[in-house]
Amino acid sequence: MSKIIASAAIRGANTLVQQAEEMLEKAIADKGKDFAFEFPDTAFYLPMIYAMTAFPVKNLEDMRVALGMAKEMLHPEPEETLWKPYLGEALDSGMATLFAEEIILALRYIEGLEPVKDPETGFEYNGFITDTIQRNLGIQLVDGSMPGFAAIIGAAPDEEKALKICRELQEKNILTFLSGNVNGESVTKQLLRQNIELGWDSRIVPLGPDTIHTLYALDWAIRASLIFGGKKPGDFKGHLQYQKDRVFAFAIVLGELDDIKWTTGAGAINMGFPAVADTDIPVIHPTGVCTYEHVDKEFDHDQIVQKSIEVRGLKIVVEKPPIPVSYGPAFEGERIRKEDMFIEFGGQRTPAFELVKMKEVEEVEDGKVTVIGENWQEKYEQGGKMPLGIVIEVAGRKMQKDFESVIERKVHHSINEAQGLWHMGQRDINWIRINNAAKSAGITLEHLGVIWSTMMKHMFKSIVDKVQVTLYTDEADVERVRDEARAIYKERDQRLGSMTDEAVDTFYSCLLCQSFAPSHVCVITPERLGLCGAFNWLDTKAAFEIDPTGGNQPIEKGQLIDARYGRYSGVDDYLGKASGGAVESINLYTIMENPMTSCGCFECIIAIVPEANGVMIVQRGHQGMTPAGMKFSTLAGSVGGGLVSPGFMGIGRNFITSKKFLSGDGGLKRIVWMTKNLKESLREAFQERAAEEGVPDLLDKIADEDVCEDSEKLLEFLSEKGHPALEMDPMI
Numbered sequence: 106m107s108k109i110i111a112s113a114a115i116r117g118a119n120t121l122v123q124q125a126e127e128m129l130e131k132a133i134a135d136k137g138k139d140f141a142f143e144f145p146d147t148a149f150y151l152p153m154i155y156a157m158t159a160f161p162v163k164n165l166e167d168m169r170v171a172l173g174m175a176k177e178m179l180h181p182e183p184e185e186t187l188w189k190p191y192l193g194e195a196l197d198s199g200m201a202t203l204f205a206e207e208i209i210l211a212l213r214y215i216e217g218l219e220p221v222k223d224p225e226t227g228f229e230y231n232g233f234i235t236d237t238i239q240r241n242l243g244i245q246l247v248d249g250s251m252p253g254f255a256a257i258i259g260a261a262p263d264e265e266k267a268l269k270i271c272r273e274l275q276e277k278n279i280l281t282f283l284s285g286n287v288n289g290e291s292v293t294k295q296l297l298r299q300n301i302e303l304g305w306d307s308r309i310v311p312l313g314p315d316t317i318h319t320l321y322a323l324d325w326a327i328r329a330s331l332i333f334g335g336k337k338p339g340d341f342k343g344h345l346q347y348q349k350d351r352v353f354a355f356a357i358v359l360g361e362l363d364d365i366k367w368t369t370g371a372g373a374i375n376m377g378f379p380a381v382a383d384t385d386i387p388v389i390h391p392t393g394v395c396t397y398e399h400v401d402k403e404f405d406h407d408q409i410v411q412k413s414i415e416v417r418g419l420k421i422v423v424e425k426p427p428i429p430v431s432y433g434p435a436f437e438g439e440r441i442r443k444e445d446m447f448i449e450f451g452g453q454r455t456p457a458f459e460l461v462k463m464k465e466v467e468e469v470e471d472g473k474v475t476v477i478g479e480n481w482q483e484k485y486e487q488g489g490k491m492p493l494g495i496v497i498e499v500a501g502r503k504m505q506k507d508f509e510s511v512i513e514r515k516v517h518h519s520i521n522e523a524q525g526l527w528h529m530g531q532r533d534i535n536w537i538r539i540n541n542a543a544k545s546a547g548i549t550l551e552h553l554g555v556i557w558s559t560m561m562k563h564m565f566k567s568i569v570d571k572v573q574v575t576l577y578t579d580e581a582d583v584e585r586v587r588d589e590a591r592a593i594y595k596e597r598d599q600r601l602g603s604m605t606d607e608a609v610d611t612f613y614s615c616l617l618c619q620s621f622a623p624s625h626v627c628v629i630t631p632e633r634l635g636l637c638g639a640f641n642w643l644d645t646k647a648a649f650e651i652d653p654t655g656g657n658q659p660i661e662k663g664q665l666i667d668a669r670y671g672r673y674s675g676v677d678d679y680l681g682k683a684s685g686g687a688v689e690s691i692n693l694y695t696i697m698e699n700p701m702t703s704c705g706c707f708e709c710i711i712a713i714v715p716e717a718n719g720v721m722i723v724q725r726g727h728q729g730m731t732p733a734g735m736k737f738s739t740l741a742g743s744v745g746g747g748l749v750s751p752g753f754m755g756i757g758r759n760f761i762t763s764k765k766f767l768s769g770d771g772g773l774k775r776i777v778w779m780t781k782n783l784k785e786s787l788r789e790a791f792q793e794r795a796a797e798e799g800v801p802d803l804l805d806k807i808a809d810e811d812v813c814e815d816s817e818k819l820l821e822f823l824s825e826k827g828h829p830a831l832e833m834d835p836m837i
C-alpha cells in the first residue's frame with residue numbers, strides 16, 4: 106500500500122479522534138456525563154460503533170468509552186526511513202476515524218448543528234438517515250431496481266460535469282449521496298445552482314457539506330447487515346463481509362484530497378467500498394479487502410461513473426424506451442406542479458381510464474400506437490387538459506388472462522420513470538401530467554404508447570411477445586370504452602375475491618430478500634401477500650412464468666397438517682431447503698407458533714399485547730410509542746433479519762383484511778390497538794370484514810395512538826368499549 110495514503114489515513118484518524126475528544130469533554134463539562142443522546146429514528150444507537158462492538162452508546166459517558174476503543178486502533182505516522190506494507194495500520198486508522206466521526210456528528214446533533222443548513226442558500230442537508238427511510242427503500246434494494254450506492258465527495262471541475270455525473274448515476278438507478286467540499290465548493294452547490302431536484306425522490310441525497318458527513322452513508326450501509334442481514338452487533342467480521350458481498354457501494358472523489366478524505370476512505374475500504382478519484386493519486390491494487398481495486402483514478406469525467414461501477418464489480422442493465430427524455434426509477438418520485446404542467450389527463454378533470462387486455466397473437470401488431478380523436482394533434486399542442494382512454498393490448502404464447510391486472514399495475518411505474526411525466530391512480534381514477542420541459546424536449550402523445558409497448562415487453566419478457574396501444578382522446582369515445590373497461594374490472598374483482606388458499610394447489614415463494622436476509626422466505630398465498638406489500642399471489646405466479654429460475658418459485662401445498670394454524674407438508678419441505686435449513690416449519694395463520702419469518706422491509710409489525718389478550722399493529726414510519734412498550738424502530742430491530750419470533754411478525758398492510766389474518770388465533774377480533782393511519786387506509790375493507798365476523802363496530806373498539814400508547818390505558822379503553830378480545834380464549 107502507498108505510504109502516502111497510509112500516512113494520510115493515520116494522520117487524519119489522529120486528528121479526528123483528538124477533535125472528538127475535545128468536543129466530548131466540552132459537552133460533558135456543559136451537560137454532564139449522563140446526558141442522553143440518540144440519532145433520530147433509529148434502534149441502533151450509534152450504528153457503526155454498535156455494529157462493530159455491540160456497545161450501545163446511550164449517553165456522553167458511553168461516547169467516552171467508545172472513543173477509548175477508537176484510540177486503541179490509532180497508530181503513529183510511519184517514519185521517513187521506514188518501509189513496510191502499511192495496510193493494517195491504515196485500515197485500523199480508518200475504523201478509528203469512523204468511530205470518531207460518528208461521535209463528532211452525534212455531538213453536533215446535541216449542539217443543534219445537524220442537519221446542516223447552508224447559510225447562503227438556506228438549503229437543509231439530510232443529515233442522519235433514519236431506519237424508516239432504510240426500510241422504505243428495502244424492496245428496491247432487493248429487487249435490483251436500486252443496484253448500488255455512490256458517495257460523491259468534493260466538487261466537480263464545473264457545474265456541467267457535476268450534473269452529468271449525477272444524471273448518469275440516476276439513469277443507472279444508483280442512489281447517490283453527496284458530501285464534502287473543495288475550498289467551499291461542492292457538488293451539492295453545483296446542482297442547486299442549476300435548480301436540480303435533490304432528495305430521496307430524485308435519488309440524489311446531500312448529506313452534509315463536509316467530508317465527515319460521508320459517515321451518514323456508511324451508517325446507512327452498516328444498518329443493512331443489522332436490519333436485513335440478521336448480523337449480530339459485535340460480529341464485526343460478519344458485518345464487514347456482508348458489506349463487501351451484498352452492499353454495492355463505492356465513492357467518487359472529485360477534486361483534491363486531504364487527510365480527512367483519505368482516512369474516511371480507509372474506513373470505507375474496511376467495508377469493501379472502493380474509491381475512484383479524478384486527480385492524480387497513488388492507486389491501491391487488489392489485496393482482498395475490496396472485490397477489485399481499492400483506490401483508482403479516472404481523469405475523464407465522462408468515464409468516471411463507468412470506471413467506478415467496474416471497480417465495484419456492479420452489473421447494470423438498463424432498458425430505456427426510445428423517447429426524448431431521460432428514463433429510470435430516479436425520476437419516479439418527481440412531482441409536476443401546476444405552474445410547470447403542460448397538459449394533464451384524468452384526475453377527475455377529464456374522463457380517463459387505463460386497461461390492459463389480452464389478445465390472440467395474430468390480433469396484435471407489435472409496437473403499433475394509434476391515437477383516435479378529432480384534431481387530437483392540435484388539442485395536444487394547445488396543452489391544458491384532455492380526455493384520455495388507454496387500451497394496451499398484449500399477446501404472448503404464455504400470457505394468461507389472470508396476468509392482465511399484474512401488467513396493468515405497471516402502467517404507473519413505466520410512465521413515472523420518464524423525466525417530466527407523472528402518473529397517479531389506476532383503472533378509471535388515473536391521472537397523468539406532462540410538464541413543459543418534457544414537451545419542449547419533444548414528448549408527444551404517441552410517446553406514451555411507445556413507453557408502454559417497450560417496457561411491458563421488457564418487464565414481462567417471457568409472457569408478453571407483442572404489445573399495441575390505442576389512445577382515445579374524444580370524450581364520447583373515452584366514456585364509451587370506459588364503460589366496457591368497468592365491466593372488465595368488475596369481472597376481475599369478482600374472480601380475485603373468490604380466490605382462496607383452499608382453491609389452489611400451489612403457493613409461491615418470494616426469495617428476493619434473501620440477498621439481504623439469507624434465511625427469509627415469504628410464502629405467498631391467494632389470501633396472504635408478501636410482507637413488503639409489493640407482491641400478491643398473482644404477481645408471483647406471473648413472475649415465475651416470466652423467469653422460471655428467478656426469486657419466485659412454486660410451492661406445492663402438499664398435505665394439510667394443521668387446518669387451524671395453516672401448516673402444510675409441502676410448505677415445510679420447501680422451507681427447509683429454501684432457508685438453508687434455518688427454518689423447518691411455519692404456520693401461515695398464527696402469530697403464536699412458528700409464524701412466518703420476517704426480513705426487514707415489512708409494511709407493518711404485529712405484536713402480542715398479553716395484558717389485553719390481543720395484538721397491536723403499527724406501520725413503518727410511525728414514530729410514536731406503542732402499547733408493546735416499543736416504537737416501530739425498536740420492534741423492527743427484534744423482528745427482522747430472517748428470524749422466526751413467536752408473538753411478533755412482519756406483514757403486508759392488506760393482509761389485515763384477509764380472512765386468513767391470524768385466523769388460527771381468532772382473527773380480526775384479536776386486534777386491540779392499531780394506528781390511525783392503518784384504520785383510515787383500510788376502513789372500508791376492514792368494516793366489511795368486521796361485519797362478516799359479527800362485530801360491525803369493531804374498528805371503534807380498537808384503540809389507536811390518540812387513545813393511548815401504553816397497555817394500562819389500553820385495558821381501560823377495551824373494558825369500557827367491551828372489546829371482544831377480552832372474552833376470547835387466552836392467547837398464551
Ligand code: SF4
Nearest residue numbers: 615617618627635637
Ligand atoms: S415478497 Fe417478501 S421476500 Fe419478496 S420482496 Fe417482498 S418482503 Fe422480500
